[in-house]
Amino acid sequence: MHIPERMCIACRHMKPKSELIKIVKNGEVAEIDIKNKKxxxxxxxxxxxxxxxxxxxxxxxxxxxxxxxxAEIYDEIRKVSEDE
Ligand SMILES: [Zn+2]
Structure with missing residues (x-):
């Protein structure tokens, strides 16, 4: 079975998507894609x-x-990562 992997922009390691937080560009703002739907x-x-x-x-x-x-987005990312 193939598990899709993505690269972390900080450590540049490939990891399964479930171990990563996705952030998307929505127009001129960056948003956290919590439900993987954006x-x-x-x-x-x-x-x-x-x-x-x-x-x-x-x-x-x-x-x-x-x-x-x-920079606030990084605090939001931290919050999301702690919630899971
Ligand atoms: Zn990383």
């Missing part, structure tokens, strides 16, 4: 604090989406 260009981050922190430091989402991304 369309659009996606970025993936591991559900661990290290990757979230590194992505925040390096502004990985801004680079990935080639636009300005508010």
């Amino acid at each position: 369309f659009g260009r996606g970025a993936y981050l591991c559900k661990n604090q290290e990757c979230i922190e590194n992505a925040k430091k390096r502004q990985s989402l801004s680079k990935h989406f080639k636009m300005k991304v508010d």
Whole structure:
């Protein structure tokens, strides 16, 4: 059976989608795709604090989406990762 894998934008490891949080670009804003239902260009981050922190430091989402991304999204990502 093939499990689809995606790359974390912080550590660049390939992981099953279930271990990652997807963030999508929706027009000019980045949103967390909690239910995996949003369309659009996606970025993936591991559900661990290290990757979230590194992505925040390096502004990985801004680079990935080639636009300005508010730092608050990283706090939201952290919240989502802790809820699961
Ligand atoms: Zn990672």
